[in-house]
Amino acid sequence: MSAGLSVPALAQTIHSPGNKLTLSFQLSPSGEPTYQLHFGAKTVVNTSKLGLLLQNQPGLDQGFQVARIDSTVHDATWQPVWGEVKNIRNHYKELAVTLAQPAANGHRMVLRFRLFDDGVGFRYEVPQQPGLTYFVVQDEKTEFNLPANHKAFWIPGDYDSNEYAYTTSRLSEVNTTPIKAIEKKAAPTRIQTPLMLKSDDGLYVNIHEAALVNYSAMMLNVDTKTFGLTSQLVPDATGTGAKAYLQAPEHTPWRTIVVSNKAPEVLASKLILNLNEPSKVTDTGWIKPQKFVGVWWEMQVSKASWNYSDTTNIKLAGTEWNKLKPNGRHGATTANVKRYIDFAAAHHIPGVLVEGWNVGWEDWVGNWKEEVFDFVTPYPDFDVNELQRYAASKGVNIIMHHETSGSVTNYERRQDAAYRFMNEHGYTSVKTGYVGRIIPRGEHHDGQWMVNHYVRTAQKTADSHIMVDMHEPVRPTGLHRTYPNWLACEAARGNEFNAFSEGNLPEHETILPFTRLMGGPMDYTPGIFKLQGYAASAPQRQVHTTLAKQLALYVTMYSPLQMAADLPENYNEHLDAFRFIEDVPVDWDDTRIVAAEPGDYLTIARQAKGKNEWYVGSITDEKARTQTVKLDFLTPGTTYEATIYADGKGASWDKNPTAYQIRKQKVNSKTTLKLQLAAGGGAAVSIKPAGK
């Protein structure tokens, strides 16, 4: 359909392909764009305004007339390079509203909505047009006016960190003030996306964004009285409040609302992936989802150090590293790395991450220093060539580590040389890190400049056939569809917090899939087996989990890149349990969200890529629970053997975390498994055709 100018425009209403959702667009009497979203008869979003404010020129937020309306249906199925399912259906109704501002030189903007059965995505598009070529977004005023005081799972709107525990509260109670800021102090009611909401009338609503490219990240300001949310973009370094420097034709990322009356359907949604562009990497044969171990947890628990020496006040260019006095605790020594390579080879783990291999760790963080690392110079006790030879002889890849210390200008200057070094020395993956305040000074982790850096790095690593895992970047928005070599990100509070802080509550891993993981895989680093007494400096510290739950996380916390994070010596104490980590895939043909409730529990079953094997993970919060899993996804008529790794008798995260039991049983498509989860516990199950 198509319509001429109309002031005020009649509401344009579209329905999702299966009629579950209804979206209405309407201009206000003053020409402000607004929308509403309904799930059946229930209101998801009340009338909410849309608009962009521009720096030093009239905003794209009012005075609009409708110039044109286009509506189409799209239905196609595509296959990701790797993922939770083999095929993804992309089925939506699209409404594209072209708006014009007669009083502002006829400036045009397109609002494009894509309405799926499980949610909506919409974005602002500024077409090529006279008088609006280069412009600066001063603010985006996208509203999500919620109809009631929903329960929310939120973290503070820190422009530089996502590494917070989730607070569960009513919207009216959102207050970040008591929460200790990690990087920058957040505003009292500014929170981050993905934001998970639950209404009293049983709707699960998730608000986030898709395809964050060349723009700053969207946070949300909560009106605790009206339950309205308003977008808050991350500003740049100029102090002018500039949010994005754009050149038409250009568009914003998609603003996404996933909605269902069933929590599992939120987790199963592929809406965010569908709103991202197809892969820009054409030859993908070199991209390999993988598990890895690494010289890492021993530093987290202070058994070893990243730094080679305890001499501080180091200058990258002026230090003779081989003259420094070694501290005797350096983790990334040739001998220690070989120990990990041996363990990985013995247990069919393809990767070994090594942190602290390169010079600069003596005083690497907290000084806002530009020249910290060079990414190519090993410490004197790390023999690059010998380890390249040794790893290759064992069929293991060493994973490169590039900690930038937030000094991104320094990293960018050296990226070409660093990736050349990787190619020359057999490294196929890199873990990057952005700990600390960003250089260019004044820029934020989540601002446009850094967003462009992450995307550029994904492209740059792809050009060198390198897979990348980013720590401390902006939280993902589904760009792993476009850059399938961008395997994972951290961008949340990972398992590591159990090593150096008060840790993560048992509920944490039941919330993450509904929040952070909506945008993409997380390198959570599960698999801690020694759950007490691991931190020499804090002997009372423990991980808020049972051992069996750590196994379950390999299924519930989807990632194509999964670390077995604990030390080889701790795994050697429980090699029967480690067998699950050996077995569990990192790439899947199918996924069933069996049961889920954010903050409470989560059970997921997944079919291994190209195999008739299934894996089940089930986790709970601090409450013991029974979870039942109907195995009706198994091939009818086939008998399978299930190996069940469950919490042992008397297990609980706080009193007895390492009690587990492993039992085998024959199952088929008619079996219902009953899994007993301890407090803070979980269960992991592998299901393979019997007799194989």
Add this chain to the structure above:
Amino acid sequence: MSAGLSVPALAQTIHSPGNKLTLSFQLSPSGEPTYQLHFGAKTVVNTSKLGLLLQNQPGLDQGFQVARIDSTVHDATWQPVWGEVKNIRNHYKELAVTLAQPAANGHRMVLRFRLFDDGVGFRYEVPQQPGLTYFVVQDEKTEFNLPANHKAFWIPGDYDSNEYAYTTSRLSEVNTTPIKAIEKKAAPTRIQTPLMLKSDDGLYVNIHEAALVNYSAMMLNVDTKTFGLTSQLVPDATGTGAKAYLQAPEHTPWRTIVVSNKAPEVLASKLILNLNEPSKVTDTGWIKPQKFVGVWWEMQVSKASWNYSDTTNIKLAGTEWNKLKPNGRHGATTANVKRYIDFAAAHHIPGVLVEGWNVGWEDWVGNWKEEVFDFVTPYPDFDVNELQRYAASKGVNIIMHHETSGSVTNYERRQDAAYRFMNEHGYTSVKTGYVGRIIPRGEHHDGQWMVNHYVRTAQKTADSHIMVDMHEPVRPTGLHRTYPNWLACEAARGNEFNAFSEGNLPEHETILPFTRLMGGPMDYTPGIFKLQGYAASAPQRQVHTTLAKQLALYVTMYSPLQMAADLPENYNEHLDAFRFIEDVPVDWDDTRIVAAEPGDYLTIARQAKGKNEWYVGSITDEKARTQTVKLDFLTPGTTYEATIYADGKGASWDKNPTAYQIRKQKVNSKTTLKLQLAAGGGAAVSIKPAGK
């Protein structure tokens, strides 16, 4: 000598090696460091305070006691890789005062003074010490309290540009408000260095800095009532007023005061070079001072364009350049570049600069856009390989051009690839440009981050055996001693302003050597022969010079890199005059400042490197003058032939600029040349042994 603690310390007084200057250091009763400088009995600087203020910690500006005093004499002679003289004597008395703050954890700072017969340099040094490792300079409070209301030659304290005409006024009259800002609006009484001053009692005083590395540039705030000057460092992007992020041990640049009762001695001073570090480039055989022509002035006068197409709204990554519609005015075509190569080869000019060869010029400036140029992709009509072959066959080098449009992050990402491209395609020199607002956004051309960029670029080009000429950088501070591949900078108002603006007054080139050139060579681009009717869009415009003066500038405006800036067709009209440009060297064994008065006139004689040949340049402001030159520097007993390129009868910059006469005469060491300079005119003389 050495002394223990003393509060208040007795004044420490030192005399320069030849007793011309006296410097006194003393702590004030509250422990503030102060100094005074005298030239004989005349006061150069009255008691003036010194100090650094630090961010978030006690300043290094008061509460000091003297912990130690060291005094030494240094006398050595060194040879620059290229320059105005063959040998440079570095002769000074040094006073190093170690200060300690008992009330601030014993923090220490060293004030190091080097007193020469022609001035003083001093700097702040923060030694390695407990509790003061990483620190941020919030402000430097260095005072230069002048004893009277001197005449000053000044430009506004713009943090992003030096491209201003000089104002000559009393200090009491300094007011930048009426001056049109080029980049950022300057504060009303903030001016730049090098600042040239002349006292009513006949002292010439120049204030600047030497060895600006890892620090922001120093500007000066003028107290128009007391005639006190106070240092004003350029702030960074954070908005916190941070001026420099430092790590001890570290020191500031040297603050320099050159002083004499004879103006020529200011120009002859090597104080700033002496305060710089020796060359970091060990193999210097590839560094070649040189003259060049180029595809450049034709764009300045709008005969040709940098851009290939007139299509605007270009995106670097998304544009198919060979599908753009050519505008037919593109300067950097293969054919046109060959024309310049032919001219250069015919006239023994080694270099041909080509601007506008690479894609991105369609809308390259003014948009604060990050991805403007890639530095490796030629326009469709510029054949890199063919021109490489052709230039080599003619014995000519093409000079690379890297305009960054101020987008320095983009340039830094691409520098490795750009220099590799240059090495592969036979380019040995690059002219860089920084037009427009800097990215990282919020940083300034003259701030610490950019200062580090320029120095890093000097080192990086040296590593690739590339000579560099920087346009729109911070003004030089003698770093060409340390990086002799850093041949020249613009960083001032060059000849180009005669093409696109109201131009430079005749006095301009008599002031530049006393100001901007104190820090290092300038790529002024002299040699314009067509002085009227060159600018199609402004037919009345003319260069404020005679043709003969343009020749004289090759001697008076020292640079190892000198452009013959006009078009081949304009030179072909005056090939007899062009002969001087062909002959004149760019590297010298000796230099005599024959006569000089800032703003009025300047006569310099120089001996060609390794040859018994001399060249004289003499220029005047808007007044006609007679200048006499005693040729007593010639080898006694030898007869030379002098070729004198002088203003012709009736010549004047405004009425008859191209009237010139060329005459030859025999001269010897007893000859006195009398040069008649027209209004806005000059004279150039080459003197070679007769009969050769």
